Amino acid sequence: MPRQNPPQPRLAQAAHGAARVASAHAEQAEIHRSLAPEVMAALVGAGFARHFVPAAHGGRAGQQTPGTDGGSFTALLPAVGALGAVCPSAAWCASIMAGLARMAAFLPEEGRKQLWQDGPDAVIVGSVSPKGRARHTEGGWLLSGEWPYVSAVSHSDWALVLGLVEQPDGGTERRMFALRRAVYRIERTWSDIGMRGTGSDSLVAEDVFVSTSLTFRAEDLMAGRAPGPAARCHTVPLPVVNGLFFTLPMLGAARGALAQWLALAEKRLHALGPGVPGPGRSLYEETLARSSGEIDAAELLLGRVTALADSGTDVTAKDAARCQRDCALAADLLVGAVERLFRSAGTAGHSEHSPLQRLWRDVHSAAGHVVLQFGPAAMAYAQQVLSPPAP
Missing domain, CATH: 2.40.110.10 (Butyryl-CoA Dehydrogenase, subunit A, domain 2)
Known part of the structure; x- marks a missing residue:
C-alpha cells in the first residue's frame, strides 16, 4: 500500500x-x-x-x-x-x-x-x-x-x-x-x-x-x-519568538535557492565530459551536501523554537536567550548555505534574470536585521549560562 x-x-x-x-x-x-x-x-x-x-x-x-x-x-x-x-x-x-x-x-x-x-x-x-x-x-x-x-x-x-x-x-x-x-x-x-x-x-x-x-x-x-x-x-514573551518572524522567510528563500541551484547544476553536470572546461563533479557534490545540510540544520533550530513557543510551558530567561541564539545562528547558517550555492552556480546563476541572484540578495538583506545579529544573541545567551565575571 x-x-x-x-x-x-x-x-x-x-x-x-x-x-x-x-x-x-x-x-x-x-x-x-x-x-x-x-x-x-x-x-x-x-x-x-x-x-x-x-x-x-x-x-x-x-x-x-x-x-x-x-x-x-x-x-x-x-x-x-x-x-x-x-x-x-x-x-x-x-x-x-x-x-x-x-x-x-x-x-x-x-x-x-x-x-x-x-x-x-x-x-x-x-x-x-x-x-x-x-x-x-x-x-x-x-x-x-x-x-x-x-x-x-x-x-x-x-x-x-x-x-x-x-x-x-x-x-x-x-x-x-x-x-x-x-x-x-x-x-x-x-x-x-x-x-x-x-x-x-x-x-x-x-x-x-x-x-x-x-x-x-x-x-x-x-x-x-x-x-x-x-x-x-x-x-509567549516576545524575545522567544521575535527572531522567528524574520528568519522563517530566510529559510524559505534558502530552500528556493537550493532548488534553483539544483536545476543549474544538473545542466552543468550533463555538459561535463573530456575536454569540457569547468569544475568537476566533486564541487557540485560537496556544495549540495554542505548547503542542504546547513539549511536542514537551520530548520531544526527554528523548529525547536516553535515547539517551545507552542508548548505552553513556562519560559525561563535561559530559554528565551537560547531561542534568540538559535534564530541568529540559523540566519548565519542560511547565509552561508546560500552564499556557497550562489558562488558555485556560475554566471548563469548570477544573471539579473536569474531568480537565484534575487534570493541571494534577499537572504543577505534579511540577515542584516538587528534581531538576527549573532554577537548580541551570543552575549545574552552567555550571560544566562556562564558564571558572572569576577569583580
Whole structure:
C-alpha cells in the first residue's frame, strides 16, 4: 500500500496558493519596491492576518475546532517557507503581518474591538524601535515620531508602534500605540538592494491623539502578559519568538535557492565530459551536501523554537536567550548555505534574470536585521549560562 503523506495544516495549504500568486508578481515587486495588491490580497486570504487574532474577534487563536492550526507558531514554518521559496518579500510581509496581529492582542478589550471591528483580516504593520515620543493628555496621549523600515506599510489598515513616555521621575516608559491608517503618513525611503518588494518605507506621525484603549505597556509584550483570557500564543514573551518572524522567510528563500541551484547544476553536470572546461563533479557534490545540510540544520533550530513557543510551558530567561541564539545562528547558517550555492552556480546563476541572484540578495538583506545579529544573541545567551565575571 503506498505511503500517504499526512494532511497539511490549514495555513500551509493556503500558503501554497498564495505562493503561486506571489511568484507571478515577484519581478513586479522588485521594480515597484512593494507587493502588488493581488499578492497582499492572497496573503490575507491565506489567513496570515488572522492567524494570531483572538477567536473572540473572529481570528484563529484559541479556537477549539479540532485540526485548526490557529495561533500555532509551528504552522508558520511551512507556510512562510512556501512563500519564501518563490518570493522572500511576500514571505516577510506575511510573517510580519502575523506577528503584528499577535502584538495587537495585547491591547485592552475596547481597543481590540476597535481594531478588529470590521473583521480579523485587518493588515497591521509596525515597529518596536523606540522612535516615537508621547506625552499625556486628557483621555490618552499625543504621539509623534518617524519609524523607518515598516514593511508593507502602504498596504496597512493599522500600525502598532513604540513610543517613549516621559515619567515624573525623569525616566521613560515604553508603550505600544495603535494608529489608524488615516492618522499617519508614509515616506518612500526604502532603498535596500534586497527584500525590495517588502516596501519597508517610513511611517510618520505628528501629534496624533491615541486613546487609552489603543495603547499598552511594551513591557507586557516583552513578558507575554496579554490581558485574559489569553490564548497560549499570547502568553509567549516576545524575545522567544521575535527572531522567528524574520528568519522563517530566510529559510524559505534558502530552500528556493537550493532548488534553483539544483536545476543549474544538473545542466552543468550533463555538459561535463573530456575536454569540457569547468569544475568537476566533486564541487557540485560537496556544495549540495554542505548547503542542504546547513539549511536542514537551520530548520531544526527554528523548529525547536516553535515547539517551545507552542508548548505552553513556562519560559525561563535561559530559554528565551537560547531561542534568540538559535534564530541568529540559523540566519548565519542560511547565509552561508546560500552564499556557497550562489558562488558555485556560475554566471548563469548570477544573471539579473536569474531568480537565484534575487534570493541571494534577499537572504543577505534579511540577515542584516538587528534581531538576527549573532554577537548580541551570543552575549545574552552567555550571560544566562556562564558564571558572572569576577569583580
